[in-house]
Amino acid sequence: MGMLKIVVLISGRGSNLKAIIDKCSKKNVPAKVIAIISNNSTASGLKLNGKFQKIIINDKSSEKEFEIKLHNKLKKLK
Numbered sequence: 163m164g165m166l167k168i169v170v171l172i173s174g175r176g177s178n179l180k181a182i183i184d185k186c187s188k189k190n191v192p193a194k195v196i197a198i199i200s201n202n203s204t205a206s207g208l209k210l211n212g213k214f215q216k217i218i219i220n221d222k223s224s225e226k227e228f229e230i231k232l233h234n235k236l237k238k239l240k
Contacts, residue, residue: 166193169239171232172200176207183212197239201228215239 168186170179179198186193197215200208201223208216219231 164192167196167239168193169197169199169236170195172198172205172207173202174205174207176205176210179207180210183210197235199232199235 168182170176170182172179176198179195183195185191186195195212195214197217198207198210199217199219201219203218208218217235219228219235223231
């Protein structure tokens with residue numbers, strides 16, 4: 163089995179993101195965070211360092227628009 167690619171959605175501090183990054187840094191965990199996506203451009207979790215993309219989806223979008231944008235971003239990330 164290959165490396166599991168993880169995308170984390172955040173809206174604030176990213177405390178769960180930090181825990182996921184820490185766990186993925188262990189040698190026996192075959193997973194890595196490849197991107198974080200937020201609907202909040204000022205989310206402090208976006209300041210976390212790592213080798214992953216940081217993607218902001220306009221927080222002014224309607225729920226349906228957000229879902230479409232999110233789906234398209236996830237497709238590009240594979």
